[in-house]
Amino acid sequence: MPTLPATTNGTSSSGTTTNGATTGRRGRPGYDQQTVLNVAVEVFNRHGYDATSMGILAENLGISKSAIYHHVPSKEDLLSLALEEALGGLESVWASPEAQSGAAEHRLEFVVRSTVRVLTEKLPFVTLLLRLRGNTETERAALERRRSFDRKVAELIGAAREEGTLRKDIDPRTVSRLLFGTINSIVEWYRPGGSLTPEKLADDVVTVVFDGLHTRS
Amino acid sequence: MPTLPATTNGTSSSGTTTNGATTGRRGRPGYDQQTVLNVAVEVFNRHGYDATSMGILAENLGISKSAIYHHVPSKEDLLSLALEEALGGLESVWASPEAQSGAAEHRLEFVVRSTVRVLTEKLPFVTLLLRLRGNTETERAALERRRSFDRKVAELIGAAREEGTLRKDIDPRTVSRLLFGTINSIVEWYRPGGSLTPEKLADDVVTVVFDGLHTRS
DNA sequence: GTCTATATGGCGATAGAC
DNA sequence: GTCTATCGCCATATAGAC
Numbered sequence: 001m002p003t004l005p006a007t008t009n010g011t012s013s014s015g016t017t018t019n020g021a022t023t024g025r026r027g028r029p030g031y032d033q034q035t036v037l038n039v040a041v042e043v044f045n046r047h048g049y050d051a052t053s054m055g056i057l058a059e060n061l062g063i064s065k066s067a068i069y070h071h072v073p074s075k076e077d078l079l080s081l082a083l084e085e086a087l088g089g090l091e092s093v094w095a096s097p098e099a100q101s102g103a104a105e106h107r108l109e110f111v112v113r114s115t116v117r118v119l120t121e122k123l124p125f126v127t128l129l130l131r132l133r134g135n136t137e138t139e140r141a142a143l144e145r146r147r148s149f150d151r152k153v154a155e156l157i158g159a160a161r162e163e164g165t166l167r168k169d170i171d172p173r174t175v176s177r178l179l180f181g182t183i184n185s186i187v188e189w190y191r192p193g194g195s196l197t198p199e200k201l202a203d204d205v206v207t208v209v210f211d212g213l214h215t216r217s
Numbered sequence: 218m219p220t221l222p223a224t225t226n227g228t229s230s231s232g233t234t235t236n237g238a239t240t241g242r243r244g245r246p247g248y249d250q251q252t253v254l255n256v257a258v259e260v261f262n263r264h265g266y267d268a269t270s271m272g273i274l275a276e277n278l279g280i281s282k283s284a285i286y287h288h289v290p291s292k293e294d295l296l297s298l299a300l301e302e303a304l305g306g307l308e309s310v311w312a313s314p315e316a317q318s319g320a321a322e323h324r325l326e327f328v329v330r331s332t333v334r335v336l337t338e339k340l341p342f343v344t345l346l347l348r349l350r351g352n353t354e355t356e357r358a359a360l361e362r363r364r365s366f367d368r369k370v371a372e373l374i375g376a377a378r379e380e381g382t383l384r385k386d387i388d389p390r391t392v393s394r395l396l397f398g399t400i401n402s403i404v405e406w407y408r409p410g411g412s413l414t415p416e417k418l419a420d421d422v423v424t425v426v427f428d429g430l431h432t433r434s
Numbered sequence: 435g436t437c438t439a440t441a442t443g444g445c446g447a448t449a450g451a452c
Numbered sequence: 453g454t455c456t457a458t459c460g461c462c463a464t465a466t467a468g469a470c
Contacts, residue, residue: 030453030454031453046350047350047352048265048267048350048352050265050267050268051267051350051352053444053445053446054445054446054447055444055445055446063453063454063455064454064455064456065446065447066447066448066449066454066455066456066457067453067454067455069446069447069448070453070454071453073447074446074447075446075447131348133263133264133265133268135264135265135268164432165431165432166430166431166432167424167430167431167432167433168432169424170421170424170425171413171421174413174418174421175425175430177402177403177405177406177407178399178402178421178422178425179430180402181398181399181400181401181402181403181405182395182398182399182402183398184398184402185394185395185397185398185399185401185402186394186398188394188398189394189398190394196388196391201391204387204388204391204395205395207384207386207387208387208392208395208426208429209425209429209430210429210430210431211428211429211431212425212426212427212428212429213383213384213392213396213426213427214382214383214384214427214428215381215382215383215384215385216384247435247436248435270462270463270464271463271464271465272462272463272464280435280436280437281436281437281438282464282465283436283437283438283439283465283466283467284435284436284437286464286465286466287435287436288435290465291464291465292464292465
């Protein structure tokens with residue numbers, strides 16, 4: 001999907017972005033920052049952030065490179081805005097009362113379900129976050145916030161294990177890593193709008209993670 | 218970890234590469250292609266392939282940019298060599314008799330274990346493969362071989378489900394995706410040489426994937 | 435097998451007109 | 453809000469000496 005002739009000046013942002021998200025804007029380019037961001041994140045995910053030049057981005061927007069700089073001061077600022085959206089969504093999981101009290105088993109299940117939900121709602125933004133390598137200060141700060149999220153889940157796993165609801169024959173760090181692997185990998189294949197709803201996906205993840213793939217007797 | 222002063226001319230490849238892998242070379246730079254490749258792959262994984270310039274790579278090798286071109290004709294050839302190593306390892310899984318006959322349940326478990334083993338043995342190479350975006354023909358060809366591997370595992374999942382050993386309340390495509398998510402994510406955290414051996418890791422993956430995290434009664 | 439010097443092009447970003 | 457033209461830099465890769 002290289003070097004599109006772009007939807008040359010006129011169709012790109014009218015209601016539906018390249019990204020597929022309805023933005024509610026009236027026709028013609030005349031972008032706003034959020035729409036530029038949505039398209040940018042989609043293109044970043046398709047080619048990788050580093051491999052996406054402002055020129056490629058401009059083609060996908062159907063405007064010139066320099067016009068992008070009217071909406072956002074730099075490529076790195078686009079990244080920063082996107083990461084804020086991803087991290088804000090993930091961090092909001094902990095604000096719910098269900099995440100704060102009750103049996104660790106139930107808090108953990110709630111957090112898993114909520115994480116899957118945020119992941120599907122903010123799919124392109126979280127995808128971008130999960131692929132960072134930490135090459136700039138912006139990226140490293142985002143990764144640190146992500147690690148902080150992971151640490152909280154790890155604590156919950158520890159609590160559930162002490163409760164006796166999680167198996168003890170596997171190192172809790174391994175458990176935590178495999179759990180995140182399963183959840184985070186969703187961004188690599190899940191696409192909203194298909195027959196698999198976010199709710200069913202969350203059910204499936206909870207089932208597989210806690211009960212496994214084998215049939216029960 | 219930016220712009221290392223490099224291990225300036227003399228320590229870098231003497232027995233142990235930046236990569237940590239013993240290569241069996243006698244001191245001083247004087248690299249061979251495999252050693253350049255090992256270091257390159259490690260640096261590609263640290264910064265991302267696209268974000269890694271030949272300059273950064275040269276610093277990590279402790280030689281000049283142009284010296285790299287003595288060993289390999291281009292940056293993309295380095296990628297290509299690395300991907301061949303990853304894909305060759307993965308594809309070899311299907312050569313074993315245990316992958317070809319017997320109950321689907323057992324073939325599937327064998328393939329999961331073998332994949333985890335290849336993943337740990339060729340960790341940096343498989344890591345690079347799993348992060349590709351398909352930006353060049355080289356990358357797209359590798360991704361196609363990877364998809365072919367995935368398709369074979371999906372077939373095995375279908376067979377195990379028909380046997381009645383895998384649960385039927387989840388779409389087989391979802392099962393396949395979650396299984397790969399769990400396995401593939403290992404490259405993001407597993408490091409050989411710690412207390413978690415590849416064998417125990419494979420046991421843990423098989424346990425979690427097939428029996429789940431919950432305690433059994 | 436390595437070096438310095440260099441060719442050539444694309445990058446992110448800016449200036450200033452419309 | 454967009455454009456054309458351009459700046460300065462760094463990218464991959466080459467030439468040719470040691």
